[in-house]
Amino acid sequence: MHQRPTEDDVVRWFGNGKSHNMAIITGRLSGVVILDADGDEGQRSLAGKELPRTPCVQTDRGTHYYFKHPGGSVRNFAGRLPGLDFRGDGGYAVLPPSIHPSGRAYEWLISPDDMPLAEMPAWLNELVAN
Numbered sequence: 001m002h003q004r005p006t007e008d009d010v011v012r013w014f015g016n017g018k019s020h021n022m023a024i025i026t027g028r029l030s031g032v033v034i035l036d037a038d039g040d041e042g043q044r045s046l047a048g049k050e051l052p053r054t055p056c057v058q059t060d061r062g063t064h065y066y067f068k069h070p071g072g073s074v075r076n077f078a079g080r081l082p083g084l085d086f087r088g089d090g091g092y093a094v095l096p097p098s099i100h101p102s103g104r105a106y107e108w109l110i111s112p113d114d115m116p117l118a119e120m121p122a123w124l125n126e127l128v129a130n
Helices: 007-014 039-046 122-129
Strands: 022-025 032-038 056-058 062-068 077-081 084-087 092-095 107-110
Touching: 032 039, 039 062, 039 084, 077 122, 084 122
Parallel strands: none
Antiparallel strands: 022 092, 032 062, 032 084, 056 062, 056 107, 077 084
């Protein structure tokens, strides 16, 4: 099982003057799950679906929507709907201000400092359960 880094781990990783990307481990450990909507295909899959305001990140190709972990076991998946991936238990997602290989920076569209995590909408709970 994954574990939280210690303060010594963080200093060792980031205190050496080198530039590094950062990520969050998703799932029960962090209490966070992420819906990844990539490109036009992902936006079409979200069309007409309830999507509560919640912290979200602009990625190179789309948007990461952050939600509260719903409890129980929540598996990762890719492509259950076109352009949509999900990061649950044992997954991870890159965090701002990391830099994508394309050179584009990940940016908060809505920061968790400005808004608490929303509960997953019903349609996403159903998609995750299948």
